[in-house]
Amino acid sequence: MSGFDWQFFVEVLIGGLLSGVMYSLVAIGFVLIYKTSGVLNFAQGAMLLFAALTFVSLVERGVPFALALIITFAVMVVIGIAIERVVLRPLTNRSPMTLFMATLGLSYILEGAAQLIWGTQVHGLDLGIDDVPFEVGGVLISQFDLFAAAIAAALVLFLSVFFRYTRVGLAFRAVADDQFAALAVGLRLPRIWATVWAVAGLVALVAGLLWGARLGVQFSLSLVVLKALPVLVLGGFDSIPGAIVGGLLIGATEKLAEVYIGEYFGGGTESWFAYVVALAFLLIRPSGIFGQKLVERV
Amino acid sequence: MTVATFEASAPFHIPRWLAPFVVLSFAYIAVPFIGTNYLFEAILLPFLALSLAGVGLNILTGYAGQVSLGSAAFLAVGAFAAYNFNLRIEGLPLIGSIILSGFVAAAIGIVFGLPSLRLKGFYLAVSTLAAQFFVQWALTKFSWFSNDSASGVIDAPSLSIAGIAFNGAVGRYIFSLTIVSLLTFFAYRLVSSQTGRNFIAVRDNETAARIIGVPVLKTKLIAFAISSFIIGVAGVLWAFTYLRTVEPAGFNLDRSFQILFIIILGGLASIRGAFFGAALLVVSPLILSRLGSFLFGDLFNSGVLDMSQRIVLGALIILFLILEPDGLVSLWDRIRKRSVARLNKRKHVGRAAQPTQ
Known part of the structure; x- marks a missing residue:
């Protein structure tokens, strides 16, 4: 124990933050739907799996990359609309x-x-980014993680611009604010919900591709939803900044805990550590970092 | 809930003790004679254990309104605790280790129920996942729990009480049936007691409950404790009477969801509902597999079966939530009322008043 290895600490920290971005990416899909329709959409992980699996299977059948992307997005939109029609509307x-x-x-x-459609075998997904770490000031950083973080940032930027400057975005915010008022001024809730689910499908597609490239496209992809839930609890179910900050916090603490204190527990603490962090935090602030105070909805 | 109270004045009268009496005497006397080995091993034993787990979760979620996604953790706690009590305490009778394991599950339930004192709704539901992951991890990681066996597998001990062994399929069925009946009776008494009414008050309106003097925090913890106790014992039955060999991986998130689905399909806040839901959940995959191989032949392999089971289960959940939110129980009650009404009609043709209930 001669001196603390700061360089290693920073490396672990950055690795954790970057994987946290990946958690945020999944969490954002939840937040979008929760904000506008008050549904905690557990199926976000399944949507992610569906999108990634559809995309990979199309590419493997010789469909060009861009076209496969468009087709998959179209499929996700159709699914979003179908969910609104068949599941949400009867349950209004x-x-x-x-x-x-x-x-x-x-x-x-x-x-x-x-x-059932695409089979259960594991597919590799190559997005054309080398996963070679490069060095900045003696700290190794994964190129792929950096790319994922950039994509996530672009997505968040796109979503905020979309919400702030377009009419549809304005309608979203109105619905998120007060459903009845939105209905009263003539906004069509079903249409907005269908759009939100379609946008969540887009987020699922992006997250699915990044996670799929990392883990391989397979069933366990839908379990990343379990990584996103503590992020949501920490950040608040209805806050996109919360999802991002929560993701970063969870990613960083999880990695640091695994490296520095994991050995005392026999390792493998990743499966529950995030939940303990989120819980400990919630006991102090029951509505998360950025969540609205009103959580008494059930 | 019981028809008898509604139709006390109706001509065709069913006393409320009759249905459980008939069901139990059928289950104890007729089933052991007519049942085949397949019926016990593949249907009745999992059905009994899952029903009991459903009863336990229903007390917490249906009556007290606290949604839990970590039921499988308490199944696992019960199973592994009973295994260890049985293994490590010399001379402890089997029934003793089952009861003790229920108390261990209850204690763990209280610990993981603590967040409910500050959290509500989704936040609480997500925090119960902590129990799910933590327990599974601990049981896999620390081999002490499974007496250092590979990958945490435990084998059930021989089941005997007061010198009578219950090791055959029929014996295990009787053993399981007895425990399930006793705990179900207890659950029935509980939900109509003051504690049960406190559960419902907390579920329906916490603030109002607090105002009329219900100790909300205590009530929530009691709900967690009792529910975990029952689920823990269900875990013992699952491990000792049904599977006989279990590993922590068997108590995964899917199992938790399965128990949640049981009470959704059967009917929230209904003790009987757990049995209806468990029956549907145990039988429908078997029917689906028969039907699938009958219709599609070899095309319907185990992979396809697995996936179509998932789809059917998911669709059932959504269908029930939309069409029959009170579950199979309310469907059953409607059918029964209708047939009783029809019986009365036939008996008393010409009478003016029809019971409307």
């Missing part, structure tokens, strides 16, 4: 917990369907 005005359970069912359907 039911308790948020009922809607949550419906999305649990939805995730089973999507996971089953994705693998």
Whole structure:
């Protein structure tokens, strides 16, 4: 124990922050839907799997990259609209917990369907980025992680511009603010919900491609949803900045804990550490970092 | 909930003790004679364990309104605790280790129920996942729990109480049936007691409950404790009477969801509902696999079966939430009321008043 290895610490920290970005990416999909329709969409992970699996299977069948991207996006839009029609609309005005359970069912359907259509084997996904670490001031940084972070930043930028400067975005914010008022001024809720689910599909596609490139496209991809949940709890279910900050916090603490204190627990703490961090935090601030105070919705 | 109270004046009267009496005497006397080995091993034993787990979760989620996504953790705690009590305490009777393991599950339930004192709704639901992951990790990581066996697998001990062994399929069925019946009876009494009413008050309106003097925090922790106790014992049944060999990986998130699905399909806040839901959940995959191989032949292999089971289960959940939010129980009650009404009609043709309930 002669002196603390700062260089190694920084390396672990940066690695953690960058993987945190990947968590945020999944969490943003949740936040979009929760904000506008009050549904905690457990099926976000299944949508991610569905998107990634569809894309990979198309590419493997010789469809060009860009075209596959467009087709997959179209498929996700269709799924979003179908979900609004078949699941959400009949459940209008039911308790948020009922809607949550419906999305649990939805995730089973999507996971089953994705693998029934495209098979259960593991697909590799190459986005054309080398995963070679490069060195900045003696600290190794993964190129792929940096690329993922850039994509996430671009996505967040796109979403904020979309929400701030377009009419649809304005409508989204109105619905998120007050559903009844939005309905009263003539906004069409079903259409907005369908759009939100389609946008969440887009987020799922982006996250699915990045996670798929990292882990391989397979069933376990839909389990990244479990990584995003503590991020949401930490950041608040209805805040995009919260999702990002929460993701970074969880990513960093998780990696640092695994490296520095994991050995005392016999390792493998990643499966639950994020939840403990989120819980400890919640006991101090029950609505997360940026969440609205009102959490008494159930 | 019981038809008898509504139709006390109706001509065709069913006393409320009759249905459980008939079901139990059928289950104890007729089933052991007519049942095949397949019926016990593949249907009745998992059905009983899952039903009990459903009863436990229903107390927490259906009655007290605290959604838990970590039920499988308490199944695992129960199973592994009973295994260790049985292994390590010399001369402790089996029933003793089952009861003790229920208390261990209850204690763990209280620990993971603590967040419910500050969190509500989704935040609480997500925090119960902590139990799920932590327990599974601890059981896999520390081989002490499984007596240093490879990958945490434990084998069930021989089941015997007061010198009578319950090791055959029928014996294990009777063993399981007895425990499930006792705990279900207890659950019935509980939900109609003051504590049960406190659960419902906390579920329906926490603030109002607090105003009329319900100790909200204590009530929540009691709900977590009792629910975990019952789920823990269900875990013992799952491990000792049904599977006989279990590993921590068997108590994964899918199992937790399965138990949640049982109470959604069967009916929230209904003890009977857990049995209906468990029956549907145990039987439907078997029907689906028969039907699939009948319709599609070899095309319907195990992979396809697995996936279509997921799809069917998911679709069932959504369908029930939309069409029958109170679950199979309310469907059953409607059918029964209708047939009772029809019976009365036939018996008393010409009478003016029809019971409307």
